[in-house]
Amino acid sequence: MTESPKPDFEGLRARHPEVFDRPLSARLATPTMMIAAFSVFVFGLIDLEFSPSRFFSGLHQLGWIALMMIPPDPGSSLPVYLVALGETLSIALLGTTLAAVFALPVSLLAARNIVPSSIFRFPVRRFLDSIRGVDTLIWALVWINVVGLGPFAGVLAIAVADFGAFGKLFSEAIEAADRKQVEGIRASGGNALHEIRFGLMPQVLPVIAGQVLYFIESNTRSATIIGIVGAGGIGLQLAEQIRVLEWQKVSFLILMILVAVAAIDWISSKLRFAIIGRRAVV
């Protein structure tokens, strides 16, 4: 075996000074950032009252809980749970549909190519932003104050929270639409409404339908948790069973949620492909 020639270190050094002689500040930047991030982390652990003993006794407790969860068993309340799951799916579907119906006209007002004047667009956008800044669970609490405990409050909470998100997403989809078809409608003598109906909507609707389906999917997850504050559905059952420490029922409910979410995922991705073809989604 022949020995490979020694690399020409001096030549390399001379040719690529930026690799070998980086300034001190550049070399120190990454370690400094890491140390800073780590010290904030340690400060956080202390401030949030982490202690090894608490952590390990909690872990012990958790292992015990996990053992108690096996095997998952609904007891005699399977019918109740199935009804609750149906309620959750209904909440997700209705909430998302309501949000989409109300968000479509508002999103037109927030789109640059429909409302060119930023004086009108700006308040609409900030309004949508502030709705989005408030979590679905908070909306659920507010609606419970208004229409009482139950799944209806959940529907309204999801509708309001998604209204903000849809308004933004739809207006982005509208802004991305092709100008030429709108101009074509105008050239053939259509008025502003015709432009929106025949020039914009055929381009925008498939995109919007894809987004709505995607949200129904993610709202199935949100709908499971708003039950925790009393807005109906399977989350209500789950929170109750956790509070009374019925671990076998808890694990059964979690499994039900996982299966339901997977099923909705599957159905909505099939529908999405049927509506918009095999193009990239969202």
Added chain:
Amino acid sequence: MTIAVSILPAQQLAVLNDAYRKAVARKRLRFALATAVFVATLIIAAVGAEVNLRTFFTHFGNFVSYFDRVLTLEDGTRVWTNIGEWLWGWQKWSLLLGETILISYVGTLAGAVLAFALNFLAAENTAPAAWLRILVKRFLEFCRTVPDIVFALIFVIAFGLGPMAGVLAITIHCIGALGKQYSEIVENIDMRPVEGVRSTGAGWISCMRFAVLPQVAAGFAGYTLLRFEINVRGASVMGFVGAGGIGQELVVAIRKFYYSDVSAILLMIVLTVFVIDIGTGWIRGRLFGRDRHA
């Protein structure tokens, strides 16, 4: 002015019109059927969710006036006429908001480190063994499908009330979400550097460190910052189940009808989320900006 539109012979026109009508009729029928199925599903869902339009309309006034009440101080004046009275608890709330941000920071960082350790095992092109990949992928899926607040409910019982349960819940959820996003980035890398490093006789860990990591670091950082932002929102409601942060104060204010406090706390949460959004957006811009120069 002469009109230059040529009119097709009647026969040809009839055939074309016929074909057009047929095509449109089929499309319309399909649309009508889909709409009917959708409306039927909605009606079933409405019955299932106990939708009651009468309650809605009788109480809708309540919803509107709720915002009126929320924006009114106890002495009947508007909140913005007396900012000091409105934000009377700002010191306490700022501390709790700080705790919320800290919960989300610690949870995100711990989750990111663990997701980082796991993602190379879950990505198709870097996984050392197929069975390991499938195992890790299922684990990540479980972590992100169970909502973080459900983990928080269980952890509050195991670890006791307080921010620790919130941090751990966010960590678990973060492992699932970031692990998936990280491994997707890794699956999209250029494999030639990996082959280059492997051809020098390097082991698996060196391959990851010197060939994969430089390609994915910026993407990882971007997703982590985005996740931090999402987790601040998530941490703001952890208090609802007793897992620390501002949520506890908010839920008490809503349930006990301390109207002006509700708006004050919400205002502070929205502002905080807004500031964090802008801050992480700025850092992301700098990270990716610097990358372009390199």
